[in-house]
Amino acid sequence: MTETIRPHPFAFPDSALDDLRERLSRTRWPDRETVPDWSQGAPLDRMRALCDYWRDSYDWRACEARLNALDPSMTRIDGLDIHFLHLRSPEPDATPLVMTHGWPGSVIEFLKVAPLLTDPRAHGADPADAFHLVMPSLPGFGLSEKPTETGWTPERIARAWVVLMQRLGYDRFVAQGGDWGYAVSSALGTIGEPAVQAVHLSMFPHYGPPEDPSDPQEERALQRWHAFQANESGYQHEQIQSPQTIGYALTDSPVGQAAWFYEKYEQWTDHDGDPEHLLSRDEMLDNIMMYWLTQTAASSARIYWQNFRAFTEQKIQVPVGLSLFPRDIHLTSRRWAQERFPNLVHYNELPKGGHFAAWEQPELLAAEVRASFRRSR
Template sequence: MSNAIRPHPFAIPEADLDDLRQRLARTRWPDKETVDDWSQGVPLARLRALADYWRDRHDWRATETRLNALEPSSTTIGGLDIHFLHIRSPEPDALPLVITHGWSGSSVENVKAARMLADPRAHGHDPADAFHVVLPSMPGFGLTGKPREPGWTPERIAHAWVELMRRLGYDGFVAQGGDWGYSITNELGGIGLPAVKAVHFNMLPVVEGMEARDAQEEEGLRRVRDFKENQSGYQLMQIQTPQTIAYALTESPVGQAAWLLDLYWRWMDHDGDPTDAVSMDDILDTVDWYWLTGTAGSSARIYWESMRTFKEREIAVPVAFSQFPRDLHMASRRWVQERYPTLMYYNEVEKGGHYPAMEQPEMFADELRKGFRSVR
């Protein structure tokens, strides 16, 4: 099969945008919640305001134009078209970097930080810290192909990323990820040299049963208990019956928006509403990324595919780690060091949550510059 890299711009048909606006206008709304907070889920008034903005003011075409300036391309690996953005640095000695998004995230959320990473000189930083940045979309997400059979696990995806980077001319590179991007980047770290020089994580899964020796570690275990007891409904659905939830999310744009907004509220670093941390347009760019590509079901299947079978790899290459304060998982330096003895960098960042590249792109970019500086 051809190894060709093919241009693959975003080009959503106007009919699909018209259909979206019509569906938003025809939304059949539920009753208002019986509480004055988010404890029953996304409040009705909050979602109606987002839907009104989406219908009347959000400009997907402007987003499309920005994305199409970043060499959106596809290549076929393992029988599946892998779609990616490629932000080349103007610096000749830039370090190749692949960043993997998670679910409920997107490659779109990494674009602001990727521009800063690719051209640090233009953003007031040392050009010696430049990266060539590749932002692939996982199988079943965005414009990457939708698998028609099981088997696209984090392990398989990681090996596809190695091949993708090779085809782009990068025989050696570094990798970054959180959420499902953590799982894939963990596998990349396990693959290691000569392809993978080092990895950076912005999340480490904390699990019940880990020993807590201080207040930070106690808080890490508290967050895990709270997730299990109060926040894991979406995860159980996508592990057990992703096809069932796909019907509702594929039919209703408001349903798709609520499914994602609920998690943004839980895990972003904000003062009561996700739009304290990011703009409505930032949120809707990712919601559009799922809605306009019809990937509610195919993206959810990563949970069914891998959640109960994924095993963390031992990593021999250097590991860097950044702990953002409002992330779902809070991992101490000790916990990270025990998991990854090759830890070369650990930092607790002052702001940000589970989506740091969207919430705090400058801080996120700076963490990657510092985290990978010693492996250049």
């Protein structure tokens, strides 16, 4: 049956791990950068240290075991196999929630926040705020099938998520996301009732220069937008224009794949000067491995080619919650958020955190999700 949900654990063969270590041992390194910081990209000494650890000490099987404890499953929707994790709450009246990751993320981002959301009683929070949590991998990411044709827009993905949730027995649910998860969750908000009750977003993207700022908060948002465009958006232009070209390099070279992401961890997380003080090497490599082992560098990059230049905001009627983390790649104000989301029921600016909210600050994000959807139950 095409509607069957079947177990699909993570089980990469030892030969894939042996191949990785062999490639890492044969790396042809570039000369070092000519600056004392990250302004030319990930520094050579940092990359060598990360990749030495990757080759000699990192344990993918530990990550695989954590993922396989979350009921990894596969189901076919709209001609594509969709892989997802599913964590049911011990609270029988929990609210179904679908969380969508972005790039360069994966379901790895949600491993720390998942138990906080599904079992708040065990973490000192109100059991009435519990969620049944579904975490799908975007098409072309992780173990979800790679599209062989164009057309997988956020709207199409959102429709697939509705089917997925209903197939799991969740006729009504809420949605959360940032980055491309923002786009998919917004599209779910546009679908709205009766399936989608409310959405929570942890990013507020600007698709051009924000309007003239009227206060210091909006001035900071404009400065952050300019800084991102000037210094951090090169990956975006490459993946919008030539995802296949960059895919060759990243699929063939584990060091290339690692550097492509390591730079983003440094730029987009709220750390004390060293991203490894916030996210451990193991955490970073867990996420890098989700792209390396699945060979999804090109297929994941195509989401930019497919959607970025054509993406438009749609009207959302259901309640919207927005949580802003100060080191994200986009900032905003309540005024700008209210203009985009007339039914904005929750707005908060957090004291710390960056682009990978669930990964960096799981406790803060869990509290935000609970507060946002509490208004919609």
